Amino acid sequence: DGGITQSPKYLFRKEGQNVTLSCEQNLNHDAMYWYRQDPGQGLRLIYYSQIVNDFQKGDIAEGYSVSREKKESFPLTVTSAQKNPTAFYLCASSPYGGQSGNTIYFGEGSWLTVV
Amino acid sequence: AQSVTQPDIHITVSEGASLELRCNYSYGATPYLFWYVQSPGQGLQLLLKYFSGDTLVQGIKGFEAEFKRSQSSFNLRKPSVHWSDAAEYFCAVVEYSGGGADGLTFGKGTHLIIQP
Numbered sequence: 001d002g003g004i005t006q007s008p009k010y011l012f013r014k015e016g017q018n019v020t021l022s023c024e025q026n027l028n029h030d031a032m033y034w035y036r037q038d039p040g041q042g043l044r045l046i047y048y049s050q051i052v053n054d055f056q057k058g059d060i061a062e063g064y065s066v067s068r069e070k071k072e073s074f075p076l077t078v079t080s081a082q083k084n085p086t087a088f089y090l091c092a093s094s095p096y097g098g099q100s101g102n103t104i105y106f107g108e109g110s111w112l113t114v115v
Numbered sequence: 116a117q118s119v120t121q122p123d124i125h126i127t128v129s130e131g132a133s134l135e136l137r138c139n140y141s142y143g144a145t146p147y148l149f150w151y152v153q154s155p156g157q158g159l160q161l162l163l164k165y166f167s168g169d170t171l172v173q174g175i176k177g178f179e180a181e182f183k184r185s186q187s188s189f190n191l192r193k194p195s196v197h198w199s200d201a202a203e204y205f206c207a208v209v210e211y212s213g214g215g216a217d218g219l220t221f222g223k224g225t226h227l228i229i230q231p
Contacts, residue, residue, distance in 0.1 A: 004158075033218050040124075042205065042223035043159075058218060090158060092219075104209070104219055106151075106159040 003027065004107035006091050011112050013078070013085065021076045021110045023091035030096030032074035033104065036060060037088040046089075049074055050096055078112060086114045117142040117208050121222035128196050129230045136191040136225050138206030146208045148189040149219065150180055153203045162204075165189060176200070201229045 004025045013019045023032065034046040045058030049068040063082025068074055074093075078085045088111055094104040118141045128134050140146055147166050151159040163174025170182040180191045189206060203226050207219040 006158075040223065043219075043221040045218040045220075048218045088156075092159075103149075103161065103164060105161065108158040109156070111156075 004091055004093055004105060006089075006107040006110045009108070009110060011110060012115050013112060015114055016080045018077055018079050019112065021078070021089055021091075021112070023074045023076065023107060025072055025074075025091075025093045025107075027093060027105070028071070028095075029093035029105075030071070031094045031104075032068070033092040033094075034058075034064070034066065034074070034076045035090040035092065037090060037109075043090065046076065085112055087112060117146070117220050119206050119208055119220055119222035121204075121206055121225050123225045124223070125226045125228065127228040127230055130198055131195050134191075134193045134196045134200070134227070136204050136206075136227070138189045138191065138222060139187050140189065140206075140208050141187065142208055146189075148180075148182060149207045149209070150174065150178070150189075150191050151205045151207065152176075153205065153224075155202075159205065162191070196227075196229055198229045198231070201227055203227070 007022045031050045033048040035043040037043050044060050046064050047066045049055035052071050055066050055068050065077045088109050090109045091107040092104045120139045149164045150162040152162050153159050162178050163172050165172050165182045173179050178193050182189050203224045205224045206222045209219050
């Protein structure tokens with residue numbers, strides 16, 4: 001089935017460690033996104049990529065890094081510089097350009113907890 | 116920059132009653148507007164979207180929304196709610212540059228509680 005797969009679903013990180021969240025899509029979408037969700041905050045954009053080998057910072061990029069080496073993959077690394085990383089992380093994708101590029105679809109999310 | 120306001124953090128509705136969730140946006144150009152629904156611990160599912168044309172749009176699960184430019188609103192409605200509609204609902208607007216989406220701006224969500 002086509003869709004967006006995030007892994008792992010649950011992840012625990014010790015303070016000072018970097019962790020990487022995986023996001024893979026088989027929808028042939030050009031654009032991919034990472035959002036962070038905190039209770040009462042809604043969703044906030046971390047990074048996005050409209051094309052392979054290119055990505056842009058969103059509203060809360062500090063302490064995060066991404067890569068886009070393949071069209072179907074957009075991993076997010078939460079670095080030790082992120083002071084409050086415990087949150088629910090959502091990956092999304094959309095086609096690029098035109099009317100078909102106007103809908104963004106989401107994966108099932110990954111829970112990250114710092115212990 | 117665009118912004119989205121969902122003025123109701125929580126709404127409680129009796130099963131079978133009608134529902135209206137409010138959404139107001141601030142955006143300079145013609146907005147592309149969305150409603151998503153999220154069950155606890157899950158991703159977001161698209162309910163409906165407005166790009167242009169008819170201002171009343173139909174979505175999945177019996178939901179509809181009406182775009183009112185004069186009020187900068189995009190309220191979500193359902194004539195009769197079911198217990199399975201209990202969830203978090205998000206309104207969002209998308210910004211574009213160079214033909215591609217720069218990402219959605221979300222409201223903070225409305226938590227819908229269904230009473231028996």
